[in-house]
Amino acid sequence: MEINPHLEPKGRGNLSVDVKLRCPKCHRTFEPSEKLFICPYCNQPLEVIYEPDEKPSFDEIRRRSRIYGIWRFKEFLPIKTSNPITMGEGSTPLVRVEKLEKLIGVRRVYVKFEGANPTGSFKDRGMSLAITLARESGSKAVVAASTGNTAASAAAYASRASLLTFLLLPRGKVALGKMAQSILHGAIIVEIEGNFDDALETARRLAQREEFYPLNSFNPWRLEGQKTLAYEVFEEIGVPDHVVVPVGNAGNISAIWKGFKELKNWGYSDTLPRMAGIQAEGSSPIASAFKLGLDAPLFTENPETLATAIRIGKPVNWFKAWKAVTESSGTFEVVSDSDIIRAQRLLAREEGIAAEPAGAASIAGAIKLAQNGYFNGDETVVCVVTGHGLKDPDSVKFHPTTRLRAMSVDDAIEKVIKSLMERSNKNREIEIKRQQVAS
Ligand SMILES: Cc1ncc(COP(=O)(O)O)c(C=O)c1O
Numbered sequence: 399m400e401i402n403p404h405l406e407p408k409g410r411g412n413l414s415v416d417v418k419l420r421c422p423k424c425h426r427t428f429e430p431s432e433k434l435f436i437c438p439y440c441n442q443p444l445e446v447i448y449e450p451d452e453k454p455s456f457d458e459i460r461r462r463s464r465i466y467g468i469w470r471f472k473e474f475l476p477i478k479t480s481n482p483i484t485m486g487e488g489s490t491p492l493v494r495v496e497k498l499e500k501l502i503g504v505r506r507v508y509v510k511f512e513g514a515n516p517t518g519s520f521k522d523r524g525m526s527l528a529i530t531l532a533r534e535s536g537s538k539a540v541v542a543a544s545t546g547n548t549a550a551s552a553a554a555y556a557s558r559a560s561l562l563t564f565l566l567l568p569r570g571k572v573a574l575g576k577m578a579q580s581i582l583h584g585a586i587i588v589e590i591e592g593n594f595d596d597a598l599e600t601a602r603r604l605a606q607r608e609e610f611y612p613l614n615s616f617n618p619w620r621l622e623g624q625k626t627l628a629y630e631v632f633e634e635i636g637v638p639d640h641v642v643v644p645v646g647n648a649g650n651i652s653a654i655w656k657g658f659k660e661l662k663n664w665g666y667s668d669t670l671p672r673m674a675g676i677q678a679e680g681s682s683p684i685a686s687a688f689k690l691g692l693d694a695p696l697f698t699e700n701p702e703t704l705a706t707a708i709r710i711g712k713p714v715n716w717f718k719a720w721k722a723v724t725e726s727s728g729t730f731e732v733v734s735d736s737d738i739i740r741a742q743r744l745l746a747r748e749e750g751i752a753a754e755p756a757g758a759a760s761i762a763g764a765i766k767l768a769q770n771g772y773f774n775g776d777e778t779v780v781c782v783v784t785g786h787g788l789k790d791p792d793s794v795k796f797h798p799t800t801r802l803r804a805m806s807v808d809d810a811i812e813k814v815i816k817s818l819m820e821r822s823n824k825n826r827e828i829e830i831k832r833q834q835v836a837s
């Protein structure tokens with residue numbers, strides 16, 4: 399059999415010396431190459447085999463590991479339990495985003511990607527704690543009002559604790575992915591003709607009854623779980639100069655600030671970050687009032703934004719959030735829906751991070767703050783990206799895409815090659831223009 403020249407090893411690149419590729423069928427081994435995938439004799443995908451240089455014990459690996467999530471900080475959490483309801487929430491990636499650094503014009507920008515939590519948002523940090531308490535307090539049912547993420551998280555964690563879940567959702571305003579999660583986890587869903595604020599009012603009233611344990615952020619125990627984001631950032635990079643957070647019901651920014659303050663009060667750190675809270679233009683009761691120089695929010699009856707997670711007119715934690723921003727000499731900023739969509743695209747297409755629109759609001763906010771001269775250039779900024787892009791698949795309709803249809807394998811190859819040429823020519827033209835402008 400002749401060996402396809404394309405399949406012959408091209409070079410070892412940066413592969414370890416001991417690595418080989420092996421055919422699972424004929425067991426032939428091959429020198430490794432990043433471009434050798436298929437056994438040239440059997441046409442089977444190869445497997446990678448190697449012997450590690452070092453074999454650390456699993457105790458050592460466990461010590462290094464980040465999988466323990468928020469309960470790694472159990473000494474700093476207010477409840478003592480040997481049996482938390484947990485799925486390893488927390489320990490999310492802190493990703494340096496160098497292209498954004500250039501755009502924003504500061505020394506370091508990081509994304510704390512909360513989409514990497516078990517149900518895809520930061521809510522899981524708090525839900526682990528709140529559901530643990532609900533179970534330990536002997537509750538049979540939990541209740542939450544939600545724009546979608548609290549619902550998904552509540553439904554998941556409550557099912558783990560065998561608690562009945564009631565979700566109050568604004569009808570027609572919950573993103574598809576979040577609705578799917580709530581259904582999948584078997585929650586009882588009540589869709590209200592009204593907005594999130596009406597749903598929250600319902601949850602607060604139900605919470606007055608003994609049967610229900612409330613899971614919204616007016617429950618301060620839940621926010622104790624969310625403060626662990628601050629500990630994780632501190633653990634990795636120390637105290638940043640700025641933390642930028644999307645704001646809806648305003649619990650998260652308050653919790654993160656609490657975390658940083660505790661680190662300082664308890665002698666772990668000397669400094670505090672400046673907190674920036676970002677709201678969407680049509681749903682900005684706190685940020686708009688702050689920018690007008692008022693000292694209380696301008697609650698709104700009809701909040702609107704395509705970032706449905708933060709479509710909230712009467713944030714229950716506004717006071718705590720306001721304090722977080724003023725105590726930290728921070729700020730609130732308002733971003734438009736188109737700023738949010740642009741930031742969502744930038745994050746996805748330049749940095750590989752998929753955020754739902756509300757999650758990208760922190761990036762839109764950081765860009766706007768930079769344009770207004772808020773940062774001084776030699777600083778570290780952490781943008782909290784609060785929810786995963788998969789939560790809101792409908793939001794992709796705002797982004798241009800290339801989708802080609804092919805009638806056969808040959809047709810597909812032709813279209814791919816043509817598209818590649820077109821892209822290369824376009825990139826070349828852009829580069830020539832860039833050089834002309836530069837010279
Ligand atoms: C994805 C996402 N981002 C941001 C927020 C705002 O968080 P908070 O309500 O704690 O201000 C929420 C929920 O409100 C959310 O689901």
Ligand SMILES: N[C@@H](CCOP(=O)(O)O)C(=O)O
Nearest residue numbers: 544545546547548614615647
């Ligand atoms: N975006 C939130 C709104 C509810 O906020 P909560 O922090 O009070 O639960 C959601 O996901 O429902």
